[in-house]
Amino acid sequence: MTVLLEVTSLRTEFATRAGLVRAVDGVSLQVRRGECLGVVGESGSGKSVTFASVMGLVRSPGKVVAGTIFFDGRDLRQLSPEEMRAIRGRDIAMTMQDALTALNPALSVGEQMAEVMVAHDETLPAGRAARRAAIRERSVEMLGLVGIPSPDTRLRQYPHEFSGGMRQRIMIAIALTCRPKLLITDEPTTALDVTIQAQVLELISDIRARLGMAVVLITHDLGVVAEHCDRVMVMYAGQVVEEGPTSAVIGQPRHPYTRGLLASIPRPALRGHRIEPIMGQVPDLVGLPPQCRFHSRCPLARPECLVEVPMLPAGPGRQARCLRLEEPA
Amino acid sequence: MSLLEVVDLSKHYAGRPSLGDRLSGNRRTLVRAVNGVSLSVERGEILGLIGESGCGKSTLGRAILRLHEPTGGRVVFDGTDVTALPPQALKAMRRRMQIIFQDPYASLNPRRTVAEIVGLPLALHGIASGEEARAITARVLERVGLRAAQLDRYPHQFSGGQRQRIGIARALVSNPDFIVCDEPVSALDVSIQAQIIALLLELKRDLGLTYLFISHDISVIGYLSDRVAVMYLGDIVETGQVAAVLDNPRHPYTQSLLSAVPEIGAKRARGRVRLQGDLPSPLNPPPGCKFHTRCPLAVPACRTLVPETRGVGPGHSAACHRLEEGLSLLEGAR
C-alpha cells in the first residue's frame, strides 16, 4: 500500500489568554491508501486539532506553525486557500461528531448534497436538466449506500426529520458524494446509542471496503478502534505517544499511558477487581517544558524521564514515546 | 425489607400535538416516559439501570426522588411512602436521598464557590453553619479527593473530573443512605472515568451507601452493579443479578445491547446481532411489545399483546413472549 497522507512534525498553536497552547506538538503520521487509522486520545490530546490542521480548518486563534502535510504528493500547507477548498470535500472529506449542528437545518438533505457536487464535480453534464438529473441520481445512490430507506423521498426532507443515527449516515453520505480518497470521521458515534453506534461503524467499514478509500477514525473509545481499525495512534497532550498495528498495540501496549488507558476501561470481566485508574489529570498545555508529558502521572517515571523523549522503535511497525520501553510494567 | 421499593411508577408528559394531530382533531399526545415500572433496591447494593437515550431511565431516577412529580404509582423508601409526603416532610427526606448528575459543567452553579455549593445542604437543613459548616465541608471535600484549600474557588477553576468530585461531595454532605447516580461518568474521559468509578465504589463501601446507577454503558454497569435492570421505551424488560443477565441474557433487546458493545480482545466470544432501525419515538410507541419493530424474533402475537414479566431464574425475570422457547439471538448468530 502506498502512502496517501504523510504528516511530518506538525505543530499547531493557539494564542489564548492564558498563554501559548501547543495543541499539536510535533505530530508525524502516515495514512496508507485504503487503510483505517484509529486515532485515540482524551480531550485535550490534540487528536481533533491534528486533523483540523490537515483539513486547513483550524479556527482562530489557532495556527499551524510548523511541519509538512503531504497528501497524494502535494504539500497542503503550500496550497492557496482556493486550491485547499477544491481538495476539501472532493479528495478529503470530514464528518463531525454532532450531526445535528453540522448539517444546515434550513436546507433539505438533497440540497446539501447537491451543493457539494456543484462545488467539486467537473464531470456533471452541462445542460440544466441533465445536470439536475445527474445530481439527483447520485444523491439517491449515496443515500442508498449509507442505508437510508426510500432515499428518493427522503432527499426532500430536512435534517430535523431524521433520527440521530440517520443524521450521522446523511453526513457520511454527503462526505462520500465526491468519492474522496480519505474520509476523516471525528467521533462519529459518540453522540449515538450503542445499538445505533454499531450500525454506523459497520457502515463505515463496509463502505471503506467497497470504495477502497482510507479512513481516519478519531475516537476516545479503544473498543471501537479494536474492532474497526488496521492501525492505531494514541495521542496524549498534543503528542503521539504510541503507534502501530491495532492488535499489537491493544494486545501488548508498550507506552504506560496506553497501558493505563486500557486498564481504566471498566469491564464486566473485571468485577470485584479494582480498576487501576491513571492518577492525576492531563497537564496544562500552557508553557509545558520539553520533557515527557506523561511523567507526572506515570507509575514508571524516573528523574531521567525529565528530558524530551523521541518516538522510539517498539517492535515490528511500532513506535512509542517512552524511555522505559524495555522494562516490564 | 428493601431500602427502596418502587411500585408501578409512571411519569407521563403531555406532549405538544403536532400540526397533523391538530388537523385530525387528535388533541392530546401523551409521552409515557416511565410506564408503570416496579423495582426494588436492597440496602447496600448497586442496582444498575441501563438503557438507550430516550428510554426513560433518567426520568425514572428523578421521579423516584420526586424531582419530577410521578403521575402514578408509589415510591417507598425505608418504610415511608415518599410519593405521599407533604412538602416539609419531603424536604427532610431529601437529606437521605440524593442524586449525582451527568454533566459536571451544568450541575454546578458557576457563580458560587465550592464551599457554598457543597455546604448548601447543611444550611438548608439547619445541620450546621458558620465555621462548623466549613469544617464539615472541608472534610467531605477531602474525602472525595479534593483539598480543603480549594473551598473558596469557583467551579470554572476545576477540570471535569474534579467538578464531578464536587458534585459527589455535595450529595454526600448531608449523610444520605441512597444516591441516584445519573450517568455520573458518561461525560468524562476514560482515565478520569475510572478514577470516579473507583471513588464511588470506595465511598459506597466505607459509608454503607446504596446506589441506583443509571448508565447507557453496559461495560460500566456490568463492572460495578450487583443487579441490573434493562429499560426500553419506558418499560423494564429484564432484571436480575448482574452475572445472570450478562452471561445469560433472556430478552432479545438485552442480547442485542450486549452484542453491540465493541470489545477489546482478539476474538469476540459471542455471536453478534445487529439491530435494524432506530428507537421508535416515545410519542408514538408501537403497540404490543414495544420492541417488536426491531426484534428479529418477533412473531405476529408480539404486535398486539403486551408481554408480561415472568421469572426465568432465581431473581431473574424478563418480559418477552418467546421466553419459553429458549431462543437466543446470540446462539443463532454464532
Next chain:
Amino acid sequence: MTDASLAAAPSAESLFRRNLRDFSRNRLAMASLTVILIFVLMAVAAPLIAPQDPNETDLFRRLQPPGWVDGGDWRFPLGCDALGRDILSRIIYGARISIFIGAAVIVLATGVGILAGLAAGYLRGWVDVVISRVVDILLGFPYLIFAIGLMAMMGPGLLNIVLALAYKEWVIPCRVVRGETLAVRELEYVEAARALGAGPRHIMWREILPNILSPVIVVSTIRMAHVIILEASLSFLGLGVQPPTASWGSMVSDGRAFILEAWWVSTFPGLAILLLVLAINVASQALRDAFDPRFSE
C-alpha cells in the same frame, strides 16, 4: 474544536474580573465612560461649576449669541435663550434632570422587571400567564403615546415622569429575565438545589438571579439611553419638567421658534442629549461584548 477549549485552562482569575479587564481595554468604551462620568459630575456639582444662575432672566441678553460669535459675551459662552438665561448653565443643571430620570426609571423598572420575570419564568403556571399577558398588552401601546396619556392623567412633575416611563419600561427587563430564567431553570444545578431540599425563594434569588444578571445589566444600560430621549421628548412636548426648571428637552423645544435667527438655543442642548445618549450606547455595547460570552472570542 473541543480539544482547544480545554487548552484554555481554568485560571485563578474570576470571570467577573476578566470581563472587567476586557472592558477596560476597549478604548472607545473608556472614552464613553469618561463622557458619562463628566456628565454625572456636572449634574452633581452643578451649583459649583455653573457660571451663571440658570433661571436668572435678563431681557437685555435675549438671544445673545455664543462667546465666539459677533455680539457674544464670554461670560455666557454658549449664548442665551429668549429670556436671556445662560444656556451653558441651563445645560449643566439640565443634566441633573436627564440623568436622575434616566437612572430612576431604569432602577425602578429593572427591579420590578426582575421580580416579575423571575416569578413568571420560574413559577410558570397562572403567574406566568398573567404576567406575560400584561407584558404583551403593554407592548402593544406605542411608548410615547402611552407616556403622554399617563402624564395627561397624572399631571406634570418629576415623580410623575418617572412613574409614567417606568410603567412601561419594566416589561423590557421582565422579558429578558423571564427568558433567561426559563433557560437556567432547566440546568442541572437548579435541579441539584431542588434535590437538596431548596425552596423556590432560594432557587430564584441564589441560584438563578446571579447567573442572569449580566444580560439584564446590559439591557438596562442600553434602555437608559432610550429613557433619556423619552424624557426629552416629553419635556419637548411640554408634558415633562415644568418651567422654569431646566431640562434638555424643554430647552430644545424653547429654541424651536428661533431656530433660524438663534440656532444656538436648540442646538447646544440637542448636542448634549446626543453626546450622552451616544456615550451610554457605546458603553453598553462594550459592556455586552465583555460580559456576554457569545460576543467574546
